[in-house]
Amino acid sequence: xxxxLRKSYDIVIVGAGPGGIFAVLEFLNSTEDLKxxxxxxxxxxxxxxxxxxxxxxxxxxxxSCSLLSGWGGAGAFSDGKLSLSPDVGGHLTKYIDREEVKRxxxxxxxxxxxxxxxxxIYGEDIExxxxxxxxxxxxxxxxxxxxxxxxxxxxxxxxxQNIREFINNKVDLLFGTKVMRLDIEKGKLRGVVLTGGRRxxxxxxIVAPGREGSSxxxxxxxxxxxxxxxxPVDIGLRVEVPASVLEPLTxxxxxxxxxxxxxxxxxxxxxxxVNPHGEVVKEYLKGIWTVNGHSYAxxxxxxxxxxLLVSTYFxxxxxxxxxxxxxxxxxxxxxxKGVLVQRLGDLRRxxxxxxxxxxxxxxxxxxxxxxxxxxxxxxPYRYLTDILEMLEALDKxxxxxxxxxxxxxxxEVKFYSMQPKLTNELETEIENLFAVGDGAGVSxxxxxASASGVIAARAILRRL
Numbered sequence: 001x002x003x004x005l006r007k008s009y010d011i012v013i014v015g016a017g018p019g020g021i022f023a024v025l026e027f028l029n030s031t032e033d034l035k036x037x038x039x040x041x042x043x044x045x046x047x048x049x050x051x052x053x054x055x056x057x058x059x060x061x062x063x064s065c066s067l068l069s070g071w072g073g074a075g076a077f078s079d080g081k082l083s084l085s086p087d088v089g090g091h092l093t094k095y096i097d098r099e100e101v102k103r104x105x106x107x108x109x110x111x112x113x114x115x116x117x118x119x120x121i122y123g124e125d126i127e128x129x130x131x132x133x134x135x136x137x138x139x140x141x142x143x144x145x146x147x148x149x150x151x152x153x154x155x156x157x158x159x160x161q162n163i164r165e166f167i168n169n170k171v172d173l174l175f176g177t178k179v180m181r182l183d184i185e186k187g188k189l190r191g192v193v194l195t196g197g198r199r200x201x202x203x204x205x206i207v208a209p210g211r212e213g214s215s216x217x218x219x220x221x222x223x224x225x226x227x228x229x230x231x232p233v234d235i236g237l238r239v240e241v242p243a244s245v246l247e248p249l250t251x252x253x254x255x256x257x258x259x260x261x262x263x264x265x266x267x268x269x270x271x272x273x274v275n276p277h278g279e280v281v282k283e284y285l286k287g288i289w290t291v292n293g294h295s296y297a298x299x300x301x302x303x304x305x306x307x308l309l310v311s312t313y314f315x316x317x318x319x320x321x322x323x324x325x326x327x328x329x330x331x332x333x334x335x336x337k338g339v340l341v342q343r344l345g346d347l348r349r350x351x352x353x354x355x356x357x358x359x360x361x362x363x364x365x366x367x368x369x370x371x372x373x374x375x376x377x378x379x380p381y382r383y384l385t386d387i388l389e390m391l392e393a394l395d396k397x398x399x400x401x402x403x404x405x406x407x408x409x410x411x412e413v414k415f416y417s418m419q420p421k422l423t424n425e426l427e428t429e430i431e432n433l434f435a436v437g438d439g440a441g442v443s444x445x446x447x448x449a450s451a452s453g454v455i456a457a458r459a460i461l462r463r464l
Contacts, residue, residue, distance in 0.1 A: 005172070008201035009035045011460065012192050014179045016040035017073020018446055019208035019437030019453040021163060022108060026457035028170055034464070036171040037200065039192070041178045041213075042069025045160050068212040068283055070175065072160040073437075073449075080151030080159070081255055081273070082117070082447045084109055088146040088257060089445025092452060095424045104451040109149065112450075115162040116155065118297070122148040122254035132252060132397075139396040144257040152297025182207070182220055182433065189432045204432045204460050208453060209439035212285060214415045215322050217439055226429050227421035231441045233321035234272070234414040235328055235383055236309035237375065238291045239391070240363055240407040243277050243304040245400035250276040250304060260393055262386040267310050269390045272414070274306040279366035280409055282339045288329045289338050291367070291409045301366055307412045308387045325413040332378035332411045336371035340378065340411075344391070345404025347375060347384075361405040375410045414444075425459035426452060434459065 011027065013020040016038050027034055042048070048070045068074045083089040086101040093101050113119065123129060129145050136143040151159060174194075183190040183199060191201040209217045221228055249256040255274040262269060278295030293305040312321070332340050342353040343361055352374035358365065376384060395402035419441035426434050426442065436442055436452035443449040
């Protein structure tokens with residue numbers, strides 16, 4: 001049932017991901033007298049379900065991907081890794097003091113526990129971490145230490161449902177509705193304009209669009225002539241190996257965060273979203289399929305998957321990193337009608353993988369409808385060279401990563417909006433308009449996205 005909208009609100013929040021959710025929780029922690037509206041183009045938590053799980057439905061049938069949009073956003077709805085370090089998952093230290101970021105992370109972490117996140121933390125055995133650092137550094141790899149609390153894809157839904165039940169009837173929620181544009185007149189914030197031209201007035205607006213909404217926010221920022229700083233686009237592949245291969249790392253830190261600088265191009269390559277005993281999944285993002293990974297609290301596969309991403313910063317005259325990333329993903333889709341998969345051995349031999357060659361391998365794909373093919377036709381030479389170099393380096397730490405049987409899925413792309421110029425309260429150049437989370441280029445992970453929502457909410461509460 002659709003929310004009966006008021007004509008005006010104290011606060012409108014664009015996006016029901018972690019940034020938006022934690023802003024609301026912070027408001028409700030202080031007072032329930034505020035009139036708040038949350039708008040999201042996705043579905044409520046009870047209705048978020050990928051139809052391909054239970055049918056032959058096509059991704060194109062969904063107006064917005066339920067894996068990416070809706071209550072909880074993308075990261076909080078997938079495997080739910082909380083990186084409990086100010087050095088991982090975002091740029092909040094650009095805006096506020098590092099010690100304050102640490103306090104915010106602890107504060108947000110405590111809220112996740114309150115609503116059902118597990119108590120266990122990975123990466124607290126400092127002696128073992130130091131051993132891993134010595135091994136990785138000898139092989140040109142930098143291990144970034146971060147304590148990790150892993151919620152799990154299956155348990156994430158419970159946590160999000162618990163938060164949803166807490167705020168029920170305390171704020172207005174509008175799902176399946178897009179914010180078409182921010183309503184600004186003569187430099188003054190008026191509110192937002194929704195699907196169909198409906199105008200909603202607001203004293204304050206928090207934009208928390210997530211990665212899926214990053215291109216919309218970038219267009220809005222350009223329309224409003226906000227000062228923008230270029231963010232990189234991360235492009236790469238998802239790697240799948242037997243779980244035992246990566247166990248020397250995952251048993252200690254669960255999600256090892258490794259950085260490598262390629263010898264050929266000196267590009268930064270990093271691991272991202274490691275999923276021990278997880279599965280590879282595909283996501284549908286405005287006309288393109290990309291690849292991702294999930295890991296569960298109560299279900300395990302025989303494989304571990306992780307992304308290898310190359311960060312690319314563009315310079316003059318090109319300023320379209322999101323368009324470029326979409327182009328690369330679309331090229332892979334064109335070749336495969338979806339997601340490509342290739343054995344590493346086939347890639348090195350310069351031949352495409354086939355179903356027969358995949359079946360001969362010792363790694364059984366967890367993404368069953370990926371199309372065997374040749375990733376070298378989609379991923380530029382520079383990216384492939386960087387990734388192959390890192391696989392060789394990683395193999396010296398975890399023998400078997402560089403096996404001919406290793407599976408590579410493509411394309412994985414992480415979009416970050418161009419960063420708008422923000423104050424230390426995350427306020428834009430337009431008074432009372434705040435921008436938080438991954439889609440605003442402020443964070444790159446669940447915990448800092450959540451913390452950024454708290455920062456904006458506290459700033460507004462001080463003014464109220």
